[in-house]
Amino acid sequence: xxxxxxxxxxxxxxxxxxxxxxxxxxxxxxxxxxxxxxxxxxxxxxxxxxxxxxxxxxxxxxxxxxxxxxxxxxxxxxxxxxxxxxxxxxxxxxxxxxxxxxxxxxxxxxxxxxxxxxxxxxxxxxxxxxxxxxxxxxxxxxxxxxxxxxxxxxxxxxxxxxxxxxxxxxxxxxxxxxxxxxxxxxxxxxxxxxxxxxxxxxxxxxxxxxxxxxxxxxxxxxxxxxxxxxxxxxxxxxxxxxxxxxxxxxxxxxxxxxxxxxxxxxxxxxxxxxxxxxxxxxxxxxxxxxxxxxxxxxxxxxxxxxxxxxxxxxxxxxxxxxxxxxxxxxxxxxxxxxxxxxxxxxxxxxxxxxxxxxxxxxxxxxxxxxxxxxxxxxxxxxxxxxxxxxxxxxxxxxxxxxxxxxxxxxxxxxxxxxxxxxxxxxxxxxxxxxxxxxxxxxxxxxxxxxxxxxxxxxxxxxxxxxxxxxxxxxxxxxxxxxxxxxxxxxxxxxxxxxxxxxxxxxxxxxxxxxxxxxxxxxxxxxxxxxxxxxxxxxxxxxxxxxxxxxxxxxxxxxxxxxxxxxxxxxxxxxxxxxxxxxxxxxxxxxxxxxxxxxxxxxxxxxxxxxxxxxxxxxxxxxxxxxxxxxxxxxxxxxxxxxxxxxxxxxxxxxxxxxxxxxxxxxxxxxxxxxxxxxxxxxxxxxxxxxxxxxxxxxxxxxxxxxxxxxxxxxxxxxxx
Numbered sequence: 001x002x003x004x005x006x007x008x009x010x011x012x013x014x015x016x017x018x019x020x021x022x023x024x025x026x027x028x029x030x031x032x033x034x035x036x037x038x039x040x041x042x043x044x045x046x047x048x049x050x051x052x053x054x055x056x057x058x059x060x061x062x063x064x065x066x067x068x069x070x071x072x073x074x075x076x077x078x079x080x081x082x083x084x085x086x087x088x089x090x091x092x093x094x095x096x097x098x099x100x101x102x103x104x105x106x107x108x109x110x111x112x113x114x115x116x117x118x119x120x121x122x123x124x125x126x127x128x129x130x131x132x133x134x135x136x137x138x139x140x141x142x143x144x145x146x147x148x149x150x151x152x153x154x155x156x157x158x159x160x161x162x163x164x165x166x167x168x169x170x171x172x173x174x175x176x177x178x179x180x181x182x183x184x185x186x187x188x189x190x191x192x193x194x195x196x197x198x199x200x201x202x203x204x205x206x207x208x209x210x211x212x213x214x215x216x217x218x219x220x221x222x223x224x225x226x227x228x229x230x231x232x233x234x235x236x237x238x239x240x241x242x243x244x245x246x247x248x249x250x251x252x253x254x255x256x257x258x259x260x261x262x263x264x265x266x267x268x269x270x271x272x273x274x275x276x277x278x279x280x281x282x283x284x285x286x287x288x289x290x291x292x293x294x295x296x297x298x299x300x301x302x303x304x305x306x307x308x309x310x311x312x313x314x315x316x317x318x319x320x321x322x323x324x325x326x327x328x329x330x331x332x333x334x335x336x337x338x339x340x341x342x343x344x345x346x347x348x349x350x351x352x353x354x355x356x357x358x359x360x361x362x363x364x365x366x367x368x369x370x371x372x373x374x375x376x377x378x379x380x381x382x383x384x385x386x387x388x389x390x391x392x393x394x395x396x397x398x399x400x401x402x403x404x405x406x407x408x409x410x411x412x413x414x415x416x417x418x419x420x421x422x423x424x425x426x427x428x429x430x431x432x433x434x435x436x437x438x439x440x441x442x443x444x445x446x447x448x449x450x451x452x453x454x455x456x457x458x459x460x461x462x463x464x465x466x467x468x469x470x471x472x473x474x475x476x477x478x479x480x481x482x483x484x485x486x487x488x489x490x491x492x493x494x495x496x497x498x499x500x501x502x503x504x505x506x507x508x509x510x511x512x513x514x515x516x517x518x519x520x521x522x523x524x525x526x527x528x529x530x531x532x533x534x535x536x537x538x539x540x541x542x543x544x545x546x547x548x549x550x551x552x553x554x555x556x557x558x559x560x561x562x563x564x565x566x567x568x569x570x571x572x573x574x575x576x577x578x579x580x581x582x583x584x585x586x587x588x589x590x591x592x593x594x595x596x597x598x599x600x601x602x603x604x605x606x607x608x609x610x611x612x613x614x615x616x617x618x619x620x621x622x623x624x625x626x627x628x629x630x631x632x633x634x635x636x637x638x639x640x641x642x643x644x645x646x647x648x649x650x651x652x653x654x655x656x657x658x659x660x661x662x663x664x665x666x667x668x669x670x671x672x673x674x675x676x677x678x679x680x681x682x683x684x685x686x687x688x689x690x691x692x693x694x695x696x697x698x699x700x701x702x703x704x705x706x707x708x709x710x711x712x713x714x715x716x717x718x719x720x
Contacts, residue, residue: 010162014150018157022082084154089107106122108125146167149167165231166178218538219536222542223571224573227574230539233539237255237512248277251508252277252505252509253277254281259293292460294456294457296458298690300444302549312436316423321414326341328344343376350368351368358411366403416465420467421449424450459523513540528559546692578602578604578705588720611710624682625658628658631679635707639663640664641679668700671704675705678707678708678709679701684711685714
């Protein structure tokens, strides 16, 4: 049975068990409601009894109602995603079992709440119970009798997906069906020959060592495509949460991935454990109040991600706001005191020179402005030969409503989105970027900020966060019609009534960062603010990097980690996901940009070589449709069509007639971290040309296929 059919069959099996659980849940709820009703009846009856008996009955009523309400509250609170895991244990003979055989051990289902059926048989084991510990603690090195560990993803009462880990490949029985990456490991474990069994043991040992590494400090995990970096990091997070819950659980764990696709995957590997202690965010979601998915072209993203933007932003926020008045006129004892544009600019520079965030400097701005008015009044008085009481003038003007009205519009509260939008004014940006950005970079950056109809890009989010810190928090009062990234003091992130953390929370105990090689220096600054007190697990592969200046990124990354002495690095070297035939082509393409020991060893062979088909650009649409149709017929799983970012819309239009849910069109940057059974890669030379790291991006695209790969190219320039 092929993977999609196996997955559907296994989902159906788990759905039957989940249905049993929710049926029993409804019974328990009905029993609790009946108990509560009976308690109220006892209370009504107590009114007719003697005083002593009445007190006893009222006490009994209170206890029954309290217990019933507590039960109902628990059942309602844990209703969503009640079942999230399953453990299949080794049987008495040392072989694996799914619980269906006469001597097999029943599977253990793990969930938010412990539930037994009417015969007191276990339907779900509470995740906090000792019997559920293996779901978090079992590893390949110490499997704790777990043959297969399954993560079950549900929405309400519906099972959406399952994903398996195989911890004892030698004990997997022939009739046990495994889905996800665990299926690959199980297949390798079943393969004949000591070589394959040694490979499986190597994979398990190197992954287990990382999972069990000490939690303090920084743990870096590197490895090429298909080495299981992400899965290892997430299992490490689950292991650490269970083993060190008191140290890590209360402050919380933050998991950051490059895209929403990653956070969706993470939601399966790290199921909710009955607490709000794990937050899953894509890079475009790290800043509270903003959610960005759009990617900038590589040259523009390189500008926005560079540490040079720190200086540009610090300068631009000191500029006069676009709507600020350029002249001040105020009457003092019959005389008009006037400050012109240049004088007001000098006052503004003087305030900024004293330091402090602008949104906390209005009092200082008022004082400096009053001093400038006093200077002007003294100038007039001296010219007329009059004397003037400076302190009296400052006191009197400082209490005037017209002065404060001017101050509010001249020194307004500023918001990150507002200030970043100022960069759309090329002349203003050129002043702020003088000797920092060249004229071409200024034009490119300014043009990207003019049209805000598409929303913010992922790279913009780090700039907004930098401005949030530079500006300081605004007043808590909300102002209608204005984007306010800092106005709300708290957020209820889970919607379940649990206590919410403050906005811009920075006290996480552990942070997991995936695809770290692509994080820009400005993004590292943003992430680092959330991990001031955290330990770190950082996952990446330098060979897949799309960031053009690794040295600058490394500097920002080390600053984000802070002065932590414990640094450990692990390298995963076995690619068990890509076929050797596909990976050999990818390795040849990137050979000039990577050392031999930076590439993993692909151990799985299929006998199917990648197809490289030359195409005529004039008939590219027909060629893509034909190749995709053939690929859909060749594999039963997912098919990805990967192209340059600028071609996404065009390729989607070419394939608009292909009504197959298995088919996905993705750009080169969005393909990172994804995998498909079959891939059709369109015009590889375009991927090289649109990226600042050239063949590294093409290397990523070529390693997304697990079974079959077809490359459509109008030129052979991309081949080594």
